[in-house]
Amino acid sequence: MNPALLTLPAAFGLAGASGLNATLPLLIVSLLARLGLVHLASPYDALASDIAFYGLIVL
Known part of the structure; x- marks a missing residue:
């Protein structure tokens, strides 16, 4: 077989492994914020929005 x-x-x-390592923690934080288990400060509260949550799921 050709190398x-x-x-x-x-x-x-x-590339898939490195992308998963970058987005999985953000997805977990976003999920925890949506469930009300974590309260995020002002610039990071955008992770709890619908757009950010579904965008991270797609990634």
């Missing part, structure tokens, strides 16, 4: 063909799945795997 060049294996680099593309490896690149997508690494």
